[in-house]
Amino acid sequence: MDELTGVLAAYREAVPDPEPGESFMPGLWARIDARRSPVRVLRAFAHAFAVLAAVTVLFIATVLIPRLQTAPVYSASYVDVLENEHAGELAEAPPVR
Amino acid sequence: MLVEFDVLEQARGGNEAAFNAIVRAYRKRILGTIARLINRPEDVEDVGQEVFLRLYFSLGQLRTPEVFEPWLYRLTVNAAYDYLRRQRRRHESRMSDLSEQQVTMADAAAGGKRSEDEEYRRRVRETVEALLGSVSPEDRILLTLKEVEGLSLRELEQVYHVSENTLKVRLFRARQRVMKAFDALAKTTGEVT
Numbered sequence: 001m002d003e004l005t006g007v008l009a010a011y012r013e014a015v016p017d018p019e020p021g022e023s024f025m026p027g028l029w030a031r032i033d034a035r036r037s038p039v040r041v042l043r044a045f046a047h048a049f050a051v052l053a054a055v056t057v058l059f060i061a062t063v064l065i066p067r068l069q070t071a072p073v074y075s076a077s078y079v080d081v082l083e084n085e086h087a088g089e090l091a092e093a094p095p096v097r
Numbered sequence: 098m099l100v101e102f103d104v105l106e107q108a109r110g111g112n113e114a115a116f117n118a119i120v121r122a123y124r125k126r127i128l129g130t131i132a133r134l135i136n137r138p139e140d141v142e143d144v145g146q147e148v149f150l151r152l153y154f155s156l157g158q159l160r161t162p163e164v165f166e167p168w169l170y171r172l173t174v175n176a177a178y179d180y181l182r183r184q185r186r187r188h189e190s191r192m193s194d195l196s197e198q199q200v201t202m203a204d205a206a207a208g209g210k211r212s213e214d215e216e217y218r219r220r221v222r223e224t225v226e227a228l229l230g231s232v233s234p235e236d237r238i239l240l241t242l243k244e245v246e247g248l249s250l251r252e253l254e255q256v257y258h259v260s261e262n263t264l265k266v267r268l269f270r271a272r273q274r275v276m277k278a279f280d281a282l283a284k285t286t287g288e289v290t
Contacts, residue, residue, distance in 0.1 A: 004228075004272070004279050008244040011225040014218040017129025021142055024124065025117070028146045032153050039154075 099123055102162040109156050116156070120149050127173055134177040134241050136226045137184075147176045167255035170248070174238055174256060181234035224282070231278040236271035243268055 076084075099122040107115035128145045135144060151172045159168060229237040242248045242256070250261050257264065 004276055005244060007221065007224060007228070007279075008240070010221045011133065012245045012247075014221040014225075015129075015133045015136070017125050018132055018138070018141060020124050020128055020145070024142055024146065025120065027142070028120065028149050031146055031150050035150065035154070 098162075098166065099126075105156075105159070105162045105165055109159065116153060119152075123169060124149070127169070130170075130173055130242075130246055131177055133245050134173075134238055135180055135184075136222065136229070140180065144176050144180050147179075148173050151176065164255065167252060170242075170252075170256045174242070178234050178238055181237065185234070227282060228275055228278050232271065232274045236274055239264075239267055240271050240275060 100119050104115045104118050108119055124145060127148055128141055131144045131148070132138065132141045135141065148169075152169065155172070159165060229241065232240075239253075239257075242253060243250075248256070250264055253264050254261055259267075
């Protein structure tokens with residue numbers, strides 16, 4: 001064991017584990033509470049933001065999107081369109097025998 | 098382990114009584130380590146509270162209870178490191194920086210005779226403070242954990258999350274730097290303790 005190791009080992013004996021003071025636990029909880037308050041506010045804000053986001057998504061999905069959806073240009077088939085165009089002619093035409 | 102795994106689990110779940118049990122089980126050991134890491138008795142409790150404060154807010158990140166003790170050591174090391182860096186920036190006048198005459202005057206002002214044992218302890222504390230104060234906080238903490246706290250290389254691996262070889266290299270270099278300060282101190286004082 002060299003001299004430095006001896007000094008460092010003696011240091012362990014020279015500085016024993018101190019007894020915690022009576023104010024240790026109350027002081028610790030005071031610090032925890034002090035830091036916890038902003039965290040709680042932030043958590044409440046995050047929760048409110050999440051709820052607001054969910055409501056907005058629901059509103060967009062159920063109200064806005066159906067309203068903004070335009071009717072398709074062609075809602076009927078080609079045959080239906082032809083039939084409508086020539087409805088009068090078909091009525092006047094003699095029946096096929 | 099000084100606490101049962103289920104106490105840790107309860108504390109992770111936000112149980113304050115379980116957290117208090119952990120603090121009570123470990124505070125003396127942690128305060129002792131801090132006392133030897135920073136060598137400033139008046140600030141030991143403050144740094145100790147900082148360690149347990151960090152523990153409270155990071156307990157949820159603990160993956161398995163098995164790694165709790167190295168993890169607590171890591172929090173202790175980080176808090177001590179932050180403290181030592183702040184102290185360095187402040188450039189406060191310390192007893193070890195004072196001349197021998199100033200120390201004698203301060204002792205006389207403090208009054209009361211010291212016993213031989215107390216005198217020896219004081220000299221050891223001042224010598225180690227002078228030695229470790231001459232190297233970086235990183236070297237100081239690593240050497241203290243290994244040589245003073247007696248942590249094994251395996252335990253240091255878990256604290257620092259580096260390989261054993263890397264640790265050996267770091268320890269060797271830190272020792273070299275402290276040895277240099279040790280030799281210089283021995284030359285100026287004739288003997289060290």
